[in-house]
Amino acid sequence: MxxxxxxxxxxxxxxxxxxxxxxxxxxxxxxxxxxxxxxxxxxxxxxxxxxxxxxxxxxxxxxxxxxxxxxxxxxxxxxxxxxxxxxxxxxxxxxxxxxxxxxxxxxxxxxxxxxxxxxxxxxxxxxxxxxxxxxxxxxxxxxxxxxxxxxxxxxxxxxxxxxxxxxxxxxxxxxxxxxxxxxxxxxxxxxxxxxxxxxxxxxxxxxxxxxxxxxxxxxxxxxxxxxxxxxxxxxxxVMDILTKNLWMNTLSLNSLESESRKQYPDRIEKVAETIKKADATGFAASLMEKRSMPGLSSSSGPVRGGASSGGLSSSEGGSSSTRASSKKAEEIGEACDELVDFASEKIHEGFTQIAKKSIFS
CATH class of the missing domain: 3.40.140.10 (Cytidine Deaminase, domain 2)
Structure with a gap:
């Protein structure tokens, strides 16, 4: 084909x-x-x-x-x-x-x-x-x-x-x-x-x-x-021949391009700023208040992703503190996603280095 x-x-x-x-x-x-x-x-x-x-x-x-x-x-x-x-x-x-x-x-x-x-x-x-x-x-x-x-x-x-x-x-x-x-x-x-x-x-x-x-x-x-x-x-x-003859060079190369590595500090700084802006104390307090409200169980699931699917009996859209906690949860959730993404790349790089050491040492 x-x-x-x-x-x-x-x-x-x-x-x-x-x-x-x-x-x-x-x-x-x-x-x-x-x-x-x-x-x-x-x-x-x-x-x-x-x-x-x-x-x-x-x-x-x-x-x-x-x-x-x-x-x-x-x-x-x-x-x-x-x-x-x-x-x-x-x-x-x-x-x-x-x-x-x-x-x-x-x-x-x-x-x-x-x-x-x-x-x-x-x-x-x-x-x-x-x-x-x-x-x-x-x-x-x-x-x-x-x-x-x-x-x-x-x-x-x-x-x-x-x-x-x-x-x-x-x-x-x-x-x-x-x-x-x-x-x-x-x-x-x-x-x-x-x-x-x-x-x-x-x-x-x-x-x-x-x-x-x-x-x-x-x-x-x-x-x-x-x-x-x-x-x-x-x-x-042709690719099979190149792979066969140049596999050592391929393994010896750094797994991440220099341009990608240069972006790491900016990515970390961006995540740190997001977490810093989210008031951790205020977020935790509003979250506890939200969970103690009628209509919401203590195991309401992850906070990331916006408003909960559970009903709020006290008012139409919940209290202002509930909305604030939801917004902060989204911000922290996005920051966590970026951290997981970054960590996965670093783990991949680490495994590559281990493979090099096992082969060449």
């Missing part, structure tokens, strides 16, 4: 494009297969935006590029990304769009050239979300992203070219030492999910604050596709 991703039956592909079954089903596509070339170029480009912004003394810069590929005739509900092409477009926060006339003309000319030479089309776009590290990934679609993606889908989908959006979190990728990237498609405006509180990944999150933190304000307007990576048999043989 891996080699077949690089080739395709032109007649079957043309037939699939003409039928365009995705036009009648909002969640038609389920998977995305990405080539090594595409993911490496994508991650390198997104990391360059981080480096460029920091070198200028500011925040990391968002970047954007185009995806080259096609729907797969053999597995029609799968999209295949074979290559990517960075664009000279930069932005900040949740806004990065291709609205420059020269850039648009470049995209059109490049697209026509690739269709004639490689027989593939631009079938999507990617951009980065280089925001501060936190408990959740920043791979989501903002309202601007939704508008951009919906325009692409309206232009390309009816003509047999289903369009895809991919979002990269470069800072989290460095911290986790693995690509943090997700793929999305946008629902038509008239679509409404039959499942209440269904998030883009299919999970059900009842808490609105948690949904917004994880998926953004437009969480119900798009859905996530599973990502898989493919490699040709020839490339796999």
């Amino acid at each position: 891996t080699d077949t991703r690089y080739t395709f039956d032109a007649e079957k592909l043309e037939k699939l494009r003409k039928e365009s079954p995705w036009k009648s089903e909002a969640k038609y596509f389920k998977d995305v297969c990405v080539s090594p070339t595409a993911i490496v170029k994508m991650m390198t480009h997104c990391q360059s935006g981080v480096d460029k912004g920091i070198r200028k003394g500011g925040n990391p810069i968002e970047v954007m590029g185009l995806l080259l590929g096609r729907p797969d005739p053999q597995t029609p509900k799968t999209l295949v990304v074979t290559d990517v092409f960075p664009l000279p477009i930069e932005g900040f926060e949740t806004r990065v769009i291709a609205d420059d006339e020269d850039v648009v003309n470049h995209m059109i000319a490049l697209g026509e050239s690739l269709e004639n030479t490689r027989k593939e089309k631009f079938m999507g776009w990617y951009h980065s979300h280089p925001f501060d590290l936190g408990p959740n990934s920043h791979c989501f679609l903002s309202s601007t992203d939704i508008t951009t993606q919906l325009q692409w889908q309206r232009m390309e989908d009816p003509h047999g070219n289903p369009f895809l959006a991919m979002v990269v979190d470069p800072l989290r990728s460095m911290a986790k030492e693995t690509p943090q990237v997700k793929a999305f498609r946008v629902y038509p405006p008239e679509y409404s999910s039959s499942v209440a509180n269904e998030c883009p990944d299919g999970s059900i999150i009842a808490d609105e604050k948690e949904r917004l933190e994880k998926w953004g304000s437009c969480w119900n307007r798009y859905y996530e596709l599973d990502i898989d990576y493919f490699m040709s048999n020839s490339a796999r043989r």
Whole structure:
């Protein structure tokens, strides 16, 4: 199957494009297969935006590029990304769009050239979300992203070219030492999910604050596709040789990149400030008061996640102290999540060092 991703039956592909079954089903596509070339170029480009912004003394810069590929005739509900092409477009926060006339003309000319030479089309776009590290990934679609993606889908989908959006979190990728990237498609405006509180990944999150933190304000307007990576048999043989001959060098490398290590003090300081701002004494007192109120058992569960599901008999929203304790619980909960994330990375680094010592000592 891996080699077949690089080739395709032109007649079957043309037939699939003409039928365009995705036009009648909002969640038609389920998977995305990405080539090594595409993911490496994508991650390198997104990391360059981080480096460029920091070198200028500011925040990391968002970047954007185009995806080259096609729907797969053999597995029609799968999209295949074979290559990517960075664009000279930069932005900040949740806004990065291709609205420059020269850039648009470049995209059109490049697209026509690739269709004639490689027989593939631009079938999507990617951009980065280089925001501060936190408990959740920043791979989501903002309202601007939704508008951009919906325009692409309206232009390309009816003509047999289903369009895809991919979002990269470069800072989290460095911290986790693995690509943090997700793929999305946008629902038509008239679509409404039959499942209440269904998030883009299919999970059900009842808490609105948690949904917004994880998926953004437009969480119900798009859905996530599973990502898989493919490699040709020839490339796999080369990787096997490199792994066999260079495994010692791989183990001897430091497990975390220098850029990631430099971020550790900032992450610790951020968590410390959060905990410092939360008045521990006041929080504990308000929590005890909350647990002693009628309608709440002493084992009401973890305090993180907002208001309790138990009823408050004394007033509509509970006392001001209850609301204060709930807010502080959320703040401390988020700080704890970040600490767990950080500790997991350090434990992973420690295990790597132990493995090195066992092998080389």
